[in-house]
Amino acid sequence: MKLVDRSLVRGNAGSVTLIPEESEDMWHAFNIISEGDKVRATTIRKVQNETATGSSSSNRVRTMLTISVEAIDFDTQACVLRLKGRNVEENQFVKMGAYHTLDLELNRKFQLIKPEWDIICLERIEMACDVTQHADAAAIIMQEGLAHVCLIQQSMTLVRSKIDVNIPRKRKGQVAQHEKGLNKFYDAVIQGILRHINFDVVKCVLIGSPGFVKDQFFQYMMQQAMKTDKTFQVLLDNRSKFMLVHASSGFKHSLKEILQDPAVLSKMSDTKAAGEVKTLENFYSILQTEPAKAFYGKKHVMKAAEAQAIETLLISDSLFRCQNVALRKEYVNLVESVRDSGGEAKIFSSMHISGEQLSQLTGLAAILRFPMPELEDSDTEDNDDDDTDD
């Protein structure tokens, strides 16, 4: 992302002009823009003209529009951000108050006007514009008959392709069918790699699987690459980028295990994905060993924050995307108060595996400086109240 212009004061209204440069920037934009903001960008609008005689003609015009955002829609697969809202600046084609849906486009600048800029948004912009933080990786997690080809970016993990093939089991005298099925499956995975992984961008490719599937697959892939023509050449050229790691299954959440592997950590320790996995793991191990020092859920975490007890706050960015302004403000204040009291606030991307898990875990968790067993005790009574609600 490129920051072209910025005129704002923190905590007040203001505007920025940004140019998204890659698909990931759309994700950032999705997190920055909230309902009620005004967005100004060029767009294509179908305009109907009626002549004096009554015949109408319609044509498409490119025009600059400013809308007040009412709905935000992010397509994770295509990385497209759609903003729906009413026009707030009349021009020759579009009337005031007319609905329009803006598709934010790559490499076209847009201006974002917010009634209030908070720290979370500002940090987001900073992060998005930081060029040094790019370390793209790809991962293939597989087991016999199931594979996921994923791209791991700074703040998103995208499952590009899921390969689910039925492989007949080995049985007496029919081992051939098993092996044929296996080769077919490997071929499909190779196709997935060729189609979805851009080796110019990707720094390393992790292959994770239980048992020997990864070794067998890698061997097969290299053999195929040597045998066939130059469509596979790219695999041979990038042989050194492949890394084989152990994973317990071919399902998506095994990605977490791959990112925890020491060999991978040393290569990707600076990436957000690996960092998040580590933090969440840390939270869980404290929950196991010292349950009075690890809490999750809004009620507990808020209480701990009041006591200035939070050392590390884990918060999912999905919480900041909520529509309720007051609620969002509450979370922003929480982050600020934790930082003010010398704690660390980590904002997890809900597009990563660990963030997904955190979102399931109410989206809010905290590791405390000192044990607060009273929090746990207080909760029994509260929960009884909850139960009556059920």
Added chain:
Amino acid sequence: MSRHRKMRSIIFESDDMDDVYSHSVDDDAPISPTDANQWLYDRERGQQSMSSFIADHRNIVEEDEEQCDSHDSNRRNSESFEMPSLSDDDRTKLQSCIEEIRNVIGEAPVSERQLVETVLKHDFDFQKSLDEILNDMSQKAEPQVKNNEKKELIEKGIGSRLLDNFAKPSTNTPIIITPTSDRTNIRRGFELNSPQILSPATSGRNTPEISDEIRSTLMGHTLFDLGNVPQRVMHKYEQESRKLGKQSFVYAWVLDETGEERERGITMDVGSTRFETPSKIVTLLDAPGHRDFIPNMIYGATQADVALLVVDATRGEFETGFEQGGQTREHALLVRSLGISQLGVVVNKLDTVNWSKERFDEIVSKLKVFLRQAGFKEADINYIPCSGLTGENLVKPSTDAELISWYNGPTLIQVIDNFKMPERSIDKPFRMSISDIFKGTGSGFCVSGRVETGVMCTNDKILVCPSKEQAIVKGIAIDDASRTSAFAGDHVTVTLSSVDVNNISIGCILCDINNPIPMTQRIQIRIIVFNITIPITLGTPVLLHHQSLIEPAVILKLKAQLHKQTGEIVKKNPRCLGNNSCALVEIETTKVICIERYADCKELGRVTLRIAGVTVASGLVTKIMK
């Protein structure tokens, strides 16, 4: 943009064309062996070399000499008095017979004369003469083979240790002598059976047993002793395994069939074989024990009625498997939680500790305490001392003086024969879980699995869930023999028609069309948490294992923590679940699954939860939510 892209692709295409014309010579010409060596990685090279070299070399030298000698003398003999006495017809018969025999026995040192004599004796009957020759050979070869084996073991120990891909438990010297010690700490397994009476009330007796090749060796040897493996096949395995320098695996090959498994020397998928004991027909399911392949083991165990737990008596080995986090514990707990109550504990490799009674008693006493905690009844557990490699106390009572002096209990086969037959729910609606889909010989396709409850007949209309497709049963086969019906407990292969293969996947349930199985994404289960390092909270992603189905799921709600024994609610809505707790939780799967309440159907009401390759909990379905 798009126009540019088109342009580019056109250029690419023409590039390709050029390429075809200007193909370099290397690409088409076959690669020379030296070049190939340079580029192809040969696993055997450099690692097995020492052992295989010494072993093979010896054999070759011996054989060559013997063969040369015998050839010379034989030819003279046969020319002088045997050949002339034959008619042309007979001579051709003789020759073809000998050729065939040679094919089978390979380079084994059998003289031509011996062959000719045997063939003539049996009146040109190839089968009979082959049997005799092989019998002769095995008698002669026995002492020699034993020697060889010892050597192989030592060498193999070194070679395959290098080869080993797994984290190894701390080594100590005796390990080198044992053929398997270098394979991780998984050398136990079980075997689950369900007896079968040959009648409409058939019930397959299944025996998954879990672990790596020591267990496969054990079962392979048992099968061989029972006469289920033809001598000819065994001989073939022996030849091939010797070629790979892994002679000690020869029995394991009976069950480990894929090249990958043989090469690595571990069981990876469930292999099944059938054999008979005096009163039962047993289906043996050989399930893997390595922790990466436990999903396969779970599948195996869900199909089984009883289990054999194989433990390694070698000093240090038993302890590694048994201590906290060891495989013996996980396996035993899993098997119990999958509803298997009868267990045979096979204390293997007692030969390595000189059939010591103390060692046997020590292992038994340790296991007894643990298995009681795990929920097995003492009366349902049998302990059998034996050795898979030498075959002591497997089928025939032991002849080893050391063992007889203190053990006179049943052999492995007798124990299997004595297992009680579990109840079959034949009167319930039909359910069958699919564990394999493949192309059959005829039209349509086949699925295989176990009939969990009820009855199925050919031409029945059934429902495939969760895809809700109707299908017609075209054929039923048990053990390659076609039947017209199958009953609960049977392992069957079913040919289906009028349904698309793509709508069926492993883990689907075939069920009665009038009484379909419930389908849902959310279930409430009562779980028992095993030993875990990371507590279970809400949002924890788990893998749900149900029969042969593996499905990702998320824990939605921790309803209540329960008291382990009484089942009373200890705490409502706990924050997290720690070790050995018991709780009521709600989980949601990513896709719709077929499941039954435990109260309705014991077979289909059990689930196992795993995280990151570790079994964290097992549970019973208490409620199916819509």
